[in-house]
Amino acid sequence: MRKEVKRMLKKASIIDNHVHLSVHSKSRAKIEELEKSMSGNGIDAAIALAAYFPRKTGSITNEQILSLTKNYNNIVVFGSLDAENNLQEGVADLEKLLTKDRIVGIKLYPGYQFVYPNDKKLDEVYELAERFKVPVMFHSGLAYKSPGGIRFSRPIYFDDVADKFPELKIIISHLGDPDIRQATAVAHKNSNVYLDFSGLVSNTTKNQQRSEKWKRKNEEYIIETIANVMIDLMGTEKIIFGTDWPISSHESYLLLVDSLEERLDLNGKEKRQILSGNILKALGVKK
Numbered sequence: 260m261r262k263e264v265k266r267m268l269k270k271a272s273i274i275d276n277h278v279h280l281s282v283h284s285k286s287r288a289k290i291e292e293l294e295k296s297m298s299g300n301g302i303d304a305a306i307a308l309a310a311y312f313p314r315k316t317g318s319i320t321n322e323q324i325l326s327l328t329k330n331y332n333n334i335v336v337f338g339s340l341d342a343e344n345n346l347q348e349g350v351a352d353l354e355k356l357l358t359k360d361r362i363v364g365i366k367l368y369p370g371y372q373f374v375y376p377n378d379k380k381l382d383e384v385y386e387l388a389e390r391f392k393v394p395v396m397f398h399s400g401l402a403y404k405s406p407g408g409i410r411f412s413r414p415i416y417f418d419d420v421a422d423k424f425p426e427l428k429i430i431i432s433h434l435g436d437p438d439i440r441q442a443t444a445v446a447h448k449n450s451n452v453y454l455d456f457s458g459l460v461s462n463t464t465k466n467q468q469r470s471e472k473w474k475r476k477n478e479e480y481i482i483e484t485i486a487n488v489m490i491d492l493m494g495t496e497k498i499i500f501g502t503d504w505p506i507s508s509h510e511s512y513l514l515l516v517d518s519l520e521e522r523l524d525l526n527g528k529e530k531r532q533i534l535s536g537n538i539l540k541a542l543g544v545k546k
């Protein structure tokens with residue numbers, strides 16, 4: 260990791276470990292909007308994720324996302340690849356980007372690429388991440404809309420990866436939803452596994468059309484769910500703050516953290532672990 264990036268991350272109090280950007284002019288996921296939302300909500304840094312979706316829309320290549328973010332010092336990038344159709348080229352590309360310190364992690368989407376996380380063919384991606392000491396983040400659980408294969412991103416498969424690559428830091432996004440207890444067990448068992456709670460309170464148009472009553476009930480349920488994960492793990496060392504912006508807003512997620520703080524009597528240290536400390540650990544940045 261570049262020195263200036265490390266310095267920037269060390270100083271950040273709130274890091275959003277999970278944001279998306281788009282190259283499409285009609286998309287909400289614009290870099291200017293992201294920057295506005297971050298500065299308006301006190302989000303000091305963010306991780307933007309490349310995405311290769313051979314079966315659906317919404318892809319953004321490594322070069323595209325690096326080009327969008329190049330003038331934003333507080334937005335760093337996780338590279339990705341098309342593991343389904345273009346594994347070799349993808350690994351070579353990631354290696355080049357890692358060598359040049361242009362990315363700080365790798366994001367994989369098993370449910371959208373129809374590949375199981377413990378498939379041997381992905382070993383070289385994990386070996387690469389281990390060699391460069393960068394984390395691998397997985398989209399887990401729900402795959403929105405068809406074609407999406409929920410079975411590929413069940414948290415249980417991350418256990419095999421964590422076992423086989425003990426030096427590799429793994430981030431399971433979205434708490435493995437709907438298999439949240441399974442994701443919690445994988446994080447509990449493996450010291451190298453973290454969980455992010457991004458994308459659970461979503462403000463997609465479909466959800467926005469719901470009545471206030473159901474939105475409130477849903478939010479209460481989500482807060483209870485995340486709180487139960489921390490109670491189950493008896494601590495905050497494994498939990499990472501991430502939003503899935505623009506699918507979830509920074510406002511709603513900061514409110515969520517406030518609710519968790521109240522619900523669990525989180526102290527300053529515990530809150531810092533969630534908001535920045537744990538992702539820094541996963542990134543190998545010492546505070």
Ligand SMILES: [Zn+2]
Nearest residue numbers: 277279458503
């Ligand atoms: Zn996401």
